[in-house]
Amino acid sequence: MQYDVLHEGSNAVLLVSLKQGEKLRAESGAMVAKSPKLHIRGKMWGGFFGAMQRSVLGGETFFFQEISAEDGNGDVILAPSLIGDVKVISLQDGQDYYVQNGCLLAALEHVEMGTKAQKLTAGLFSGAGFFVLHLKGSGHFVISAFGAIMEVPIPAGQEYIVDNGHVVAWSGDTEYHMVKAGKTWWSSMTSGEGLACKFQGPGKVWIQTRNPRSFGAWIGQFVRARGGLLSLIG
Amino acid sequence: MESYQARFYDSSGNPPDQVQVQVVSGKINVVGTTFGIPFDELVLQVGGHDGDRVKLVCEKESVAIVSEDRGLLTAIANAAAGTELGKQAAQADHKIVKRGTQKAKYWTVVVTSICALAITGYLLLDPLSAAVATMIDPSFEVKLGEMLARTEKLDKKSDSYKRVARIGNELVSHLDKSPYKFQFFVKKDKEVNACAYPGGILIVNSALIDKATDDEELAGVISHEIGHVIHRHTLKQALHNCGLITCLSIISSGVGGGADTEKLEAAFAVAQKLESLNFSRTQETDADLTGLELEVKAGYRGDGLIEFFRKMEKQESSLGKSATPLFAMLSTHPMSAERAARIEAELKRLKEKHGKN
Structure with missing residues (x-):
């Protein structure tokens, strides 16, 4: 199986070349184009309960698509819904990674996926939600994000602070907790940053250069709200 | 010599190497290499998403060893007993065990809190929807009822309509002061049913009229539906179906009649079709008793x-299961023995009160 990220940047897509007998799993609706010899079908990754846990708790889609080269070699192009970059991360036996809901574009080879609950403060304020995807096994997985994706290694004994809403994925050996972005609560709030995620090395964190929620809020000011239930309960 | 599975991080930022480590005479050795870190250069931490990973950090060499094997902690605690590292290892081991227990407690508290909130919300819904109903002007109910009635093809000319309107108006004329203007309509429908829209619009299906042997039976059904209107059951049940958030929003924003009716209409549209609302047993009893009093006052047997x-129950059982959908009223308003006994007792009391036999 060979893969390549094309049009890196805002309009990145993933091109995967599958040899006969190989298969991959991708986010529902991610396929852009494929060779006729490749078969595509919806799959409940991890069985019914695994899919339920992922969709209900993790906010991911219930079905993933499985693209398999049953009748011969072929290529498939995958793209995320959001405007932004995609990045391939290598996963070796013994390692594990956490990925924010909706940021997993595809999993290649022997990647296993589960859902893990976050701490209450992290679930409320990190922007990653209460449940995150937990990946382990061996192979590669592909993350997608809003804007560009930056890989930040955090050496042993060091810390790194990421604004909430920008975290995409992180390695299992690192952990984070919520802190105020500034020195004091006043400076945190007046700077417009509020809370941030403080990661502890060793490990890596992948961050997106744009915050989808901030972008949504920015767009929201130009969209006139209409009457009805939303304005009633909003 | 026991080996422990671990990951070795160096300062390059590359992914870690899978290694085996051993605890050997004051050092942690990486198996297969000559690399070893003396105990006095190590700082021990516990981390990872679940707080169950042992991190041995050597700042001097800018490296770290991470392991999920608690056996490594025990080995360090034994080998470095009496030193700072040994103390850290014993504390870390205790912390990991304690964290496991805390995690179970944490989830118990979270699940219990969610259940408690859900139960409280459910229990609060009835009194809240009743409280919110009192904040809504009857004129809104009238508007809503008229709006809903416009979507139905209603019969306002046939003999059946005249019969229903005659009985309905007769019953209403014995009502005390009411903010509602009652209107009676007939809908051509195979289902034996009748419903009350908010604000006083009552619709009786043609199949029900056909099944009613005499005016007494029709008056029984119509007066029951009038009872639902008077007690504002349709409004209360629609608010109940809209949910806690809508009720709280109405309370906090003080939505009443007039300008805010559009918001309420939108809320009701998503709540449920008003025809298919199921009333509570208490609401059915209230409607029965009010309807019964009205019937007796109007001179019906009751x-x-x-x-x-x-x-209807006899007919349904003789026709079999295929007929059940046509007798929807029986399932939404079941005439249990208890309900029939309550109606008969009330009827006896009312007749004694009004001096009738």
């Missing part, structure tokens, strides 16, 4: 509702 339901 047993029409019971008679009609008993007849």
